[in-house]
Amino acid sequence: xxxxxxxxxxxxAYETMKDPELHDDRDAIIKVDKCAICGSDLHIYxxxxxxxxxxxxxxxxxxxxxVEIGRGVRQLKVxxxxxxxxxxGCGQCRSCLAGIVNRCENxxxxxxxxxxxxxxxxxxxxxxxxxxxxxxxxxxxxxxxQALMMTDALATAxxxxxxxxxxRGATVAVVGLGPIGLLAAEAAFIMGAARVFGIDLVEGRRxxxxxxxxxxxxPAIAREYIAEATKGRMCDSVIEAVGHSATIRxxxxxxxxxxxVSVVGVNQDRSFDFPMSKAFxxxxxxxxGTCSVPQEWPELIPLVQSGRIKPERYISHTLxxxxxxxxxxxxxxxxxxxxxxVFDMGL
Numbered sequence: 001x002x003x004x005x006x007x008x009x010x011x012x013a014y015e016t017m018k019d020p021e022l023h024d025d026r027d028a029i030i031k032v033d034k035c036a037i038c039g040s041d042l043h044i045y046x047x048x049x050x051x052x053x054x055x056x057x058x059x060x061x062x063x064x065x066x067v068e069i070g071r072g073v074r075q076l077k078v079x080x081x082x083x084x085x086x087x088x089g090c091g092q093c094r095s096c097l098a099g100i101v102n103r104c105e106n107x108x109x110x111x112x113x114x115x116x117x118x119x120x121x122x123x124x125x126x127x128x129x130x131x132x133x134x135x136x137x138x139x140x141x142x143x144x145x146q147a148l149m150m151t152d153a154l155a156t157a158x159x160x161x162x163x164x165x166x167x168r169g170a171t172v173a174v175v176g177l178g179p180i181g182l183l184a185a186e187a188a189f190i191m192g193a194a195r196v197f198g199i200d201l202v203e204g205r206r207x208x209x210x211x212x213x214x215x216x217x218x219p220a221i222a223r224e225y226i227a228e229a230t231k232g233r234m235c236d237s238v239i240e241a242v243g244h245s246a247t248i249r250x251x252x253x254x255x256x257x258x259x260x261v262s263v264v265g266v267n268q269d270r271s272f273d274f275p276m277s278k279a280f281x282x283x284x285x286x287x288x289g290t291c292s293v294p295q296e297w298p299e300l301i302p303l304v305q306s307g308r309i310k311p312e313r314y315i316s317h318t319l320x321x322x323x324x325x326x327x328x329x330x331x332x333x334x335x336x337x338x339x340x341x342v343f344d345m346g347l
Contacts, residue, residue, distance in 0.1 A: 003057040003123030004324040009047030012328045014321065017057060020119065020127035025072035026091070028131030030082060034148050035062040035121045035321075036342045037331050038086075039178055040243075040266045041113070045328050048268060051115035059122030060086040060112040061151045063144050066135075067125075075132040081144075082135040084121060084128055085293040086152035087111055091133025099295030101134075111290075122324065124345060136297065141305040148342065149179070149311035150300060152293060157183030157241075158300055159291040160264035161191060164237035168192030173226060173235045173254045174214075176242035176265060177205040179314040179340045184239045184264070185214055186309055197226055197235070199250075204337050208314075223253060235259055243267045249275075255284055263288035315340045320347035 003017045020029050038061055044050070066080045076082065089101030090108035102109050108130070113120025119127065128135050138147045157180045166172060172188045174181050177200035185196050189212070198209040198216040206216035217225035226234060234256035240248055243265025252275060255261050261284060279286060303309045316339040319327050324343070331341045 001124040002321060003120075004059065004321065006044055006049075006056055006058050007054055010045060012045060012058065012325050014324050017119075017123065020125045022068065022070050023127065024129065025070040026130050026132065027070045028066055028073055028076055028128045028135065029068040030062070030064040030084060030126050030128055030135065031067045032062050032064040032121060032124055032126060032345055033081075034064070034144055034342055034344050035059050035123070036148055036340060037122075037327060038152055039180065042332055043243075043266055043268070044114070045332060049114075051117075053115040056113070056116040057120040057123050058113040059120040061148060061153070062121035062126060063138065063147045063151065064126070069131065073131050076135060076137070081138045083138050083147040083151050084112075084126070084135045087291065087293045088118070088129055088134045091130035096133060099292060101292045101294060102290055103292075122321065122343060124321070133294070136294075139301050139305065142301070143312065145312040145315055145342070146304050146310075149314070149340075150297065150304065152291070153179050153314075153340070154183050154300055154304075154309065154311045155293040155296040156180050156264050156291040158187050158296045160184045160239045160241065160262050161187035163260075163264075163287045163289075164188070164239050164262035165260040165285065166191040166193055166237045169194045170236040171195045171197075171230055171233070172237045172239065173197040173199065173251070175199045175238065175240045175247050175251045175254070177202070177209050177216075178241060179311070180264065181239070181241035182208055182314060183309070183311060184241055185209055186212060188237070188239070189213060190303070190308065193237075195229070197222070197229075202334065205339070223250070226254060230256070238262065239264070241265050245269045245272055248272070252279070252284070252286070255282070258283045260285040260287070264291070315342050317341045318344050318347070321345060
């Protein structure tokens with residue numbers, strides 16, 4: 001099969017790889033219809049990898065068709081169209097059965113495309129472990145593009161908003177208005193936020209936020225704007241969707257007393273200088289972590305089916321997989337308003 005392979009910093013190659021095979025009776029093989037680049041994939045692209053491996057397939061967002069199942073698979077059948085959770089677990093322990101795969105009690109928690117341990121989804125095919133749990137039939141009324149966004153981006157945005165303790169009437173700030181940040185802002189409004197401020201360096205992204213009610217001040221004066229707008233109270237909840245140490249520090253500076261800062265941007269800074277004294281004095285709640293995708297699906301599926309959230313509108317480019325090298329380049333440099341880049345295997 002063809003796949004996108006990480007060879008080193010800024011070196012994503014379109015290559016032939018061995019077809020995926022069943023490793024366990026509960027595995028399934030999925031023929032990928034569509035897959036996408038996530039903002040966290042750029043960490044790998046830049047050389048900020050999660051392992052010492054090279055030569056593995058990248059990517060963790062995909063939808064497709066079941067083409068082979070192990071003898072232990074009960075819920076999925078060959079021919080089913082499925083969405084694949086970016087986060088995987090054993091599917092058998094209490095935590096996984098509650099949807100919380102990143103607390104898997106059998107140490108099976110993981111993510112596609114971070115190393116050779118679990119090959120990625122930016123390929124013509126992918127092996128899904130514990131397939132009855134880690135993949136789900138695409139529900140009626142949900143398109144392939146919508147399902148693709150639910151495999152990670154929308155689920156992460158909803159998780160980030162939940163972690164921000166948003167109450168009705170709350171004032172919220174979202175730092176970073178990529179697809180996850182914009183979807184998190186939409187989630188904040190759904191959860192009852194009265195005002196949502198959006199901060200991003202790219203005017204086009206700020207304009208997308210304004211279209212559904214966000215306030216998007218010039219980022220150079222955003223803190224001053226928010227301080228004036230809230231009469232010094234600042235924000236009840238802050239969602240950080242970038243992952244840079246500088247944007248996390250900025251997010252901490254936007255929270256008011258007894259506020260909550262929720263970080264979903266990937267950060268691997270081992271020397272981050274956390275303002276402990278300030279956080280203690282203000283009574284801040286700080287949360288950071290990755291999303292357990294299956295945990296979010298029950299709430300998100302009806303929101304997408306009803307049209308309350310339309311995650312597919314953030315897809316900016318659709319390309320063939322063979323354009324992978326070019327796709328990573330334009331996504332990294334935000335060329336032509338690149339927001340979400342999708343690979344369609346039918347092109």
